[in-house]
Amino acid sequence: MAASMESKAEMGAVRAVSAAAPLALRILAECPVSKARACDLILPHGTVNTPVFMPVGTQGTMKGITADQLQDLGCKICLGNTYHLGMRPGPELIEKANGLHKFMNWKRNLLTDSGGFQMVSLVQLSEVTEEGVQFQSPYDGKEILLSPEKSIAIQNSLGSDIMMQLDDVVSSTITGPRVEEAMKRSIRWLDRCIAANKNPDRQNLFAIIQGGLNAKLRKACLDEMTKRDVPGFAIGGLSGGEEKDDFWKMVTLSTDNLPRNKPRYLMGVGYAVELVVCSALGCDMFDCVFPTRTARFGSALVPWGSLQLKKKQFAKDFQPIDPDCQCPTCKRHSRAYLHALFKTDTAAMHHVTVHNISYQLTLMRSVRESIIEGRFPEFVRTFMKRMFPVEGTYPSWAVDALASVNITLDGACSGQGCDSALC
Numbered sequence: 001m002a003a004s005m006e007s008k009a010e011m012g013a014v015r016a017v018s019a020a021a022p023l024a025l026r027i028l029a030e031c032p033v034s035k036a037r038a039c040d041l042i043l044p045h046g047t048v049n050t051p052v053f054m055p056v057g058t059q060g061t062m063k064g065i066t067a068d069q070l071q072d073l074g075c076k077i078c079l080g081n082t083y084h085l086g087m088r089p090g091p092e093l094i095e096k097a098n099g100l101h102k103f104m105n106w107k108r109n110l111l112t113d114s115g116g117f118q119m120v121s122l123v124q125l126s127e128v129t130e131e132g133v134q135f136q137s138p139y140d141g142k143e144i145l146l147s148p149e150k151s152i153a154i155q156n157s158l159g160s161d162i163m164m165q166l167d168d169v170v171s172s173t174i175t176g177p178r179v180e181e182a183m184k185r186s187i188r189w190l191d192r193c194i195a196a197n198k199n200p201d202r203q204n205l206f207a208i209i210q211g212g213l214n215a216k217l218r219k220a221c222l223d224e225m226t227k228r229d230v231p232g233f234a235i236g237g238l239s240g241g242e243e244k245d246d247f248w249k250m251v252t253l254s255t256d257n258l259p260r261n262k263p264r265y266l267m268g269v270g271y272a273v274e275l276v277v278c279s280a281l282g283c284d285m286f287d288c289v290f291p292t293r294t295a296r297f298g299s300a301l302v303p304w305g306s307l308q309l310k311k312k313q314f315a316k317d318f319q320p321i322d323p324d325c326q327c328p329t330c331k332r333h334s335r336a337y338l339h340a341l342f343k344t345d346t347a348a349m350h351h352v353t354v355h356n357i358s359y360q361l362t363l364m365r366s367v368r369e370s371i372i373e374g375r376f377p378e379f380v381r382t383f384m385k386r387m388f389p390v391e392g393t394y395p396s397w398a399v400d401a402l403a404s405v406n407i408t409l410d411g412a413c414s415g416q417g418c419d420s421a422l423c
Contacts, residue, residue: 028040041263056289064353078109112155234266275364325359377406394412
């Protein structure tokens with residue numbers, strides 16, 4: 001009955017969005033201490049509750065989990081990869097299927113990236129010019145130009161609810177004039193993406209803030225891009241191997257300068273501590289391949305870190321992965337069974353993937369509930385204490401980031417003007 005009522009409410013929200021604009025953001029609660037907030041993001045295929053983690057399905061599927069299972073876990077939005085879907089099976093075929101939703105039989109929201117990240121991940125196969133990115137296909141070696149216009153054309157064919165602009169992406173560890181060049185080009189490419197979007201009435205185009213680890217460049221990008229009336233903003237160019245102290249400072253600089261009434265998407269972030277800390281810094285949306293990729297190596301996510309299920313210590317352990325977890329894997333299978341299965345059957349990866357996605361979604365629901373109920377700082381302290389039970393082992397970057405938004409952890413300090421013996 002409850003599920004039916006939720007479904008009717010979602011359909012009503014979809015009709016409201018379709019009749020007015022393709023995106024609306026309702027801020028339900030804001031933490032009075034930190035910058036954390038709980039919102040309803042109303043999109044063409046239903047309402048997404050934020051803060052939210054979005055699983056990544058590169059080529060129209062999540063590796064190791066079906067669309068139906070993803071829906072049963074409560075996922076309201078997932079990702080597709082424009083570059084890879086554009087390569088194969090290709091936008092023409094997906095358009096004939098009436099878009100990626102129908103092609104993969106996914107009834108909820110989809111976000112597609114622009115293909116820009118492949119400038120970093122496939123750097124040996126790409127060359128950037130003002131026109132776009134010249135790629136050598138990793139599949140057949142053919143030369144392909146991905147321009148802002150081409151990226152948007154593919155995403156229009158895919159029919160995603162949120163499209164990302166094509167941006168000029170450089171590694172977060174690069175310094176020097178290339179960072180400024182990429183930032184300024186990303187602004188120019190945003191304008192080309194806006195002009196190229198054939199479906200602004202049903203597809204939301206997000207801008208991507210660049211500027212590397214240079215606060216001046218990132219602020220300049222923020223100032224310029226927020227002049228454009230796009231439906232949402234992403235914080236890009238981070239989570240690529242930079243120092244965590246630099247990472248969180250660029251995140252909080254971005255959220256400080258992004259519009260309050262639009263969603264804030266921190267790209268490529270998926271570790272539990274990062275999700276909680278960056279929610280405190282004011283981010284609404286996150287994505288990462290981490291929970292699915294780590295599952296394929298036998299790593300199960302738990303509130304105290306992870307379990308490496310291939311290790312011998314689990315061979316005779318008949319507990320579920322997490323006794324408190326309500327996912328299908330934990331309800332049905334023991335650590336011992338999964339340990340044995342990893343030696344003989346790829347189904348082991350499937351079971352752990354289901355658990356890891358459930359863990360991420362459940363964590364973000366708990367973050368949201370704590371914000372709405374006015375107990376977010378207490379939630380953060382409890383979460384961190386369970387993740388790092390040994391005194392003095394909190395990551396210093398997380399301590400500093402949380403302190404910057406007035407959340408102090410028990411038994412920890414930022415070391416800035418503190419006279420605690422722990423320092």
